[in-house]
Amino acid sequence: MSEGEIIARILHRAGDIAAADWDACAGRANPFAAHAFVTALEDSGSVSARAGWQPVHLVVDGAAGRPAAILPGYLKSHSQGEYVFDHSWADAWARAGQSYYPKLQHSSPFTPATGPRLLGDPALAPVLIAASEALVRQNGFSGAHATFLTPDDRARFEAAGWMPRHDVQYHWFNEGFAGFDDFLAALASRKRKVLKRERAEALAAVDGIDWLTGADLTEAAWDAFWAFYQDTGSRKWGRPYLTRNFFSLLSERMADRVLLVMARKAGRWVAGALNFIGEDALYGRNWGCSEDIPFLHFEVCYHQAIDFAAQRGLARVEAGAQGQHKLARGYRPVATTSAHFISDLRFRAAVADFLTRERPAVLGEAEALEAYLPFRAM
Incomplete structure (x- = not known):
């Protein structure tokens, strides 16, 4: 041709x-x-x-x-x-x-x-x-x-x-924020109170949330996330697209461009979100959990992404397809x-x-x- x-x-x-x-x-x-x-x-x-x-x-x-x-x-x-x-x-x-x-x-x-x-x-x-x-x-x-x-x-x-x-997606834009608290200060009072309450409830239900990137992306972490991904994929699409080996290859080939946000409870991971790091953006991709915890999805997928992007000085977060619920969390229609x-x-x-x-x-x-x-x- x-x-x-x-x-x-x-x-x-x-x-x-x-x-x-x-x-x-x-x-x-x-x-x-x-x-x-x-x-x-x-x-x-x-x-x-x-x-x-x-x-x-x-x-x-x-x-x-x-x-x-x-x-x-x-x-x-x-x-x-x-x-x-x-x-x-x-x-x-x-x-x-x-x-x-x-x-x-x-x-x-x-x-x-x-x-x-x-x-x-x-x-x-x-x-x-x-x-x-x-x-x-x-x-x-x-x-x-x-x-x-x-x-x-x-x-x-x-x-x-x-x-x-x-089509329409929802992206968060960094307007000079240094962290999540700076972002919260830009919200209307009533909306800010709602998000703070959601965050408090989600974080109180787990022991902590880890940001895993680079050498912290162990096979144990991928095994846990793979289980989350399988569950979400089976419920949403009928068949997950990505094989288990794909995640191992990410660690081998581009670990510094991957962010895995993982929630811990009682010594094990119970939820996680996969993100990719660009030069000026964080891209949210997949989410899954082994336990349904109120507001944890919003925390792991959206609030933690905002905090990471703000601290890294990234210009925006692209949170994937669909989801008008992202509006209430500061993600703008694009x-x-x-x-x-x-x-x-x-x-x-x-x-x-x-x-x-x-x-x-x-x-x-x-x-x-x-x-x-x-x-x-x-």
């Missing part, structure tokens, strides 16, 4: 590229774009053709033969683990007698966090996008989808004619963007019409939700 004389090749294993070469394209800002994270998913079997996430990475090599630009991609046989929901599109295309799957997905698997998709030289972004479209057309896929885009990548996909779609390429012109027109009608409703909701934030009036 090529644009002019520049050719993009297909790579089925991120591990076939040296970590230094991949990361030279990905940069350091976002942990989910890192070679360590992508290969941990693949090497652990969390991402595979069998799991419905077959790696199909598009690579453009530079003059020295090393990768100059990369568009990570996955051939999908379902729409699970994406957090941008297109099941209605799949159903509509099936009712028209067509097959929606397989489709091409450009995202970080199981990770609803904004991050770079077009890695490396921005001048080569049009080549990568054209290669994605060519892959769709040549193989008869229904389309390609790039989700949770940065503003720069959004502009590049839209310039190529991909259709934008918006519009996220994906971009979609549909091969069939008739189907593309139908999706475009749907997106035109959906967009003002989503953006209007994000604006309306601002009224429910707990901050003092300025």
Whole structure:
């Protein structure tokens, strides 16, 4: 696949590229774009053709033969683990007698966090996008989808004619806070009292909460968190996506970019939340527990994340998909963007019409939700 004389090749294993070469394209800002994270998913079997996430990475090599630009991609046989929901599109295309799957997905698997998709030289972004479209057309896929885009990548996909779609997440922003108490002081009195009461009840029910990162991420800690993850995954999705070995590989390959918040009670861990540390953000990912304790979910997932981010001087916390309950804890509604390429012109027109009608409703909701934030009036 090529644009002019520049050719993009297909790579089925991120591990076939040296970590230094991949990361030279990905940069350091976002942990989910890192070679360590992508290969941990693949090497652990969390991402595979069998799991419905077959790696199909598009690579453009530079003059020295090393990768100059990369568009990570996955051939999908379902729409699970994406957090941008297109099941209605799949159903509509099936009712028209067509097959929606397989489709091409450009995202970080199981990770609803904004991050770079077009890695490396921005001048080569049009080549990568054209290669994605060519892959769709040549193989008869229904389309390609790039989700949770940065503003720069959004502009590049839209310039190529991909259709934008918006959703709403909840992010906490650090307005010069040094810790959780500074954040509390910015809240309206009534809201502050509610959060303080919640925190007091949750913390009184456990013996302590640990921040585990780097060498503190032991196999015993992962065993405990794995049990939490299995329980949550089984109840929410029917099948947890990540294998146990994935978490061990995180310790081997990127322990300094992982934060595990674990609650202790009677000599054992009873709840935990997995976070990833970026250059300017903390990304909340998975939560689980072995004992239901009132308000402990809010404490471990949201309040501890705020405290950690504030103490580290991070600009924001991205707390994952969905959850209007985050508003009361100071997480602001933020519009996220994906971009979609549909091969069939008739189907593309139908999706475009749907997106035109959906967009003002989503953006209007994000604006309306601002009224429910707990901050003092300025």
